[in-house]
Structures are given as structure tokens and as C-alpha cells.
Amino acid sequence: QVQLVESGGGLVQPGGSLRLSCVASGFTLDYYSLAWLRQAPGKGREGVSCISSSGGATYYGDAVKGRFTISRDNAKNTVYLQMNSLKPEDTAVYSCVATASCYEGSYYLYDFEYWGQGTQVTVSS
Numbered sequence: 835q836v837q838l839v840e841s842g843g844g845l846v847q848p849g850g851s852l853r854l855s856c857v858a859s860g861f862t863l864d865y866y867s868l869a870w871l872r873q874a875p876g877k878g879r880e881g882v883s884c885i886s887s888s889g890g891a892t893y894y895g896d897a898v899k900g901r902f903t904i905s906r907d908n909a910k911n912t913v914y915l916q917m918n919s920l921k922p923e924d925t926a927v928y929s930c931v932a933t934a935s936c937y938e939g940s941y942y943l944y945d946f947e948y949w950g951q952g953t954q955v956t957v958s959s
Contacts, residue, residue, distance in 0.1 A: 836860035843953030854915040856930030868913040872926035881942030893939035920957045927952040
């Protein structure tokens with residue numbers, strides 16, 4: 835069965851950190867760019883970050899630059915999102931996707947090959 839499964843979400847206080855993971859099964863991530871998107875209640879989908887298939891290029895949304903770091907481990911078929919200095923406005927469902935390209939940062943405008951179900955991140959005191 836082809837799927838992406840996210841984990842690592844939860845409740846954290848402002849200023850705290852979380853590390854999200856997304857593991858692929860049924861296919862290999864090696865040839866895909868990988869991205870994280872988020873959607874908060876009542877808001878549209880937002881691109882968070884994208885990493886190229888080689889890992890040599892990364893892109894971040896303005897809202898998370900300097901606080902979030904995307905990485906990948908092809909041997910583990912996994913992509914990560916390290917989130918530091920979390921703010922209440924980071925509260926959302928975070929989903930990982932496999933895509934043909936990061937499209938120089940415009941990946942969120944294109945179709946995706948595979949979607950995960952998402953993991954909830956809540957930042958609150």
C-alpha cells in the first residue's frame with residue numbers, strides 16, 4: 835500500500851520545539867521532492883517548506899524562515915521538519931507531500947503525487 839504517514843505532532847507551549855516525521859511506504863522517496871504544508875482552521879493551505887530530491891535545495895515560507903528546518907533521510911524513506919521557536923499562529927494540521935519538484939518554492943501551487951493524512955500541531959500556553 836502506497837502511503838505517507840506523519841508523526842510527531844502534539845501540544846507545545848509558545849517558544850517550544852517539535853520534530854515532525856513523515857515515512858513513506860510502498861514507494862521510494864528518492865526521486866521526489868518532499869514538502870510540508872499546513873492548514874489552520876478557517877484558513878487556506880499554506881506551503882511551509884520543500885526539499886529537492888537530492889537534498890541540495892530547500893525552500894521555506896516567510897512565516898517559518900529561520901525557525902523551521904526541513905531534512906530528509908532517503909535510507910529511511912523519511913522526511914523531517916524541525917520546528918523551533920513555535921508560535922500560536924503555527925497551530926495547524928501539517929501534512930507531507932511528495933511532488934515532482936519544489937518549483938523554486940512554488941510547489942504548493944502544483945499537484946502532488948502523494949499526500950499524507952496530516953498531524954495536528956497546537957501551540958498554546
